[in-house]
Amino acid sequence: MADIRIVDVSLRDGNQSLWGAVGLNSAQIFQIAPVMERVGFCALDFSSSTHMGMAVRTDHEDPWERLRVTHQLMPNTPLQFIGTGLRFISWESQHPEFMQLAYDRLVANGIGRFVVLDPMHDEQAIMETARMFRQAGCKEIIGALVYTVSAVHDDAYYADLAGKMAASPNIDRVYIKDPSGLLTPHRARTLIPAIRARLAGKALELHSHCTIGLAPLTYMDAAELGVDVLQVACGPLANGSSLPSAERVIANLRELGHKVDIDDRALRQVCDYFTRLAKVEGRPAGKPQDYDASFLRHQVAGGVMSTTRRQLSELHLEHRFDEVMAEVTRVRAELGYPIMVTPFPQMVCTQALYNVIGDERYSNVADQLIRYALGRFGRPTTPIDPDVLDRILSRPRAAELMHEAEALPLKEMRKKFSPKLSDEEFILRATMPADQVDAMCKKGASKRHYNPEAAGLVKLLKALGERPRQSRVFIQQPGLTLDIRSAAKEAN
Structure with a gap:
């Protein structure tokens, strides 16, 4: 039986999958970080450029501060950043010089582990991004094999890509990233051995969502097949469209005879903290999902499906x-066959909608799909149907987008902003609306502490304070008696 290590995804992917990436602010992360340090996770899936943008947009918080403080609170657990090549926060492509600066600052602020993810599996883009991560000083770089089901994504396809990643000096390990939860135990028994045979001894990890209920079972087979690391989420941030439950996966692995070096007491404290937070903040808890065979065909996740x-x-x-x-x-x-991970599900579903309600298929085409056909998102796994490609690129709008201005070099971009800006603030201002960054700067440093129970009480008192006619508030519960009376009333 093998030693299995664990990566926790609660703070980024769990939050994104179940709480729309807006469920955790900096104080809530800082409060639990020292406990997560004690659990024994080999890494935390901590951030992405999208999550950094959400911190600014939603909470008016500095994502660089969030990263620095968390690293200080848990210096022995690598914080992971997932990157998608030449873009940062916005979906517009950036100049390589700008991206190198962004990666440099991420490492300087505490990121120790990078995932190279290209939804198109563009080999050149993967290798170049990995090189930039290494140049930034990253200690551990993981190449992502983004799993999907199609006529071309067979075992040989993934094994070949894994072999190329393993041959790169800038990729230290590989992981199967299954964002839609499509990997079945049956397919894992052929896919994982095929990939491991090409890794030349480099470690293999598995990251699979619970969207159709398969991941918890697939994880058990993966451990038997030589996967070294499994990725999980804690408490209410597990299951649903998130990843399998940390407590359940660890218990099942041990039951099968595997060794998992995790501090169970600290893990329970983490799960309990998120449970209490979810209750107080009104966040939904992930629940085990029923198997839905139709999902294997259309591969449209719940959020995009509800939008449609x-x-x-x-x-x-x-x-x-x-x-x-x-x-x-x-x-x-x-x-x-684009892999159905953002932004491609939105493109495919939008075009399908246009085709169904329009007078003719592809009579209406969105700009993003034209950019896709122009190669702005990389090369498709297999060529676009020639007739469809001609329908898209023969449009006048395609000619306009073909001549879009290219991303400016770093020196030219800097001319648009004050030379007094720090590199970190410059990166945010170059990729986000000015008013959002202004609000972040105005708010200042984030709070360092958060108590779920106290947070609920503060909300209640704030609401009561907005009711001027309230003369007295009396609250009694186990361990707490609170009696607040209006001074004006008492004087009368």
């Missing part, structure tokens, strides 16, 4: 939902 339903409802075309889902499968094949 809403769009049809607004058009009074709810009855055509099944047509749109069938068209999704057809469009995806015509576009070269």
